[in-house]
Amino acid sequence: MQPKDQPVTKSEMDASLRALEERFEGRLDALEQRLTDRIVEAMRETETKLLQAFYAFAEANNKRLNHLDGNVAIFLNRLGTVESRLLEIEKRLNIPPAA
Numbered sequence: 001m002q003p004k005d006q007p008v009t010k011s012e013m014d015a016s017l018r019a020l021e022e023r024f025e026g027r028l029d030a031l032e033q034r035l036t037d038r039i040v041e042a043m044r045e046t047e048t049k050l051l052q053a054f055y056a057f058a059e060a061n062n063k064r065l066n067h068l069d070g071n072v073a074i075f076l077n078r079l080g081t082v083e084s085r086l087l088e089i090e091k092r093l094n095i096p097p098a099a
Contacts, residue, residue, distance in 0.1 A: 008016075090096075
């Protein structure tokens with residue numbers, strides 16, 4: 001190193017600027033990597049939350065559909081009973097069944 005009162009040569013200035021530029025680029029690269037990691041982690045958390053919400057919705061919807069299927073089965077059973085009773089009434093009154 002030169003004393004402070006000595007002028008700096010162009011090559012020394014260039015070397016110093018290159019070293020500073022390399023340090024700056026290294027810091028920028030590290031910052032970029034940290035930001036990328038944070039964004040990726042945030043996206044993964046968001047994806048997880050969305051999937052959990054969709055699964056909860058699908059479960060509730062599936063329960064509702066199963067309940068509706070049960071109601072339809074009960075309705076069809078009762079309709080069959082009504083049709084059987086109507087057929088018995090038609091037989092007793094000797095009315096031909098409608099086609």
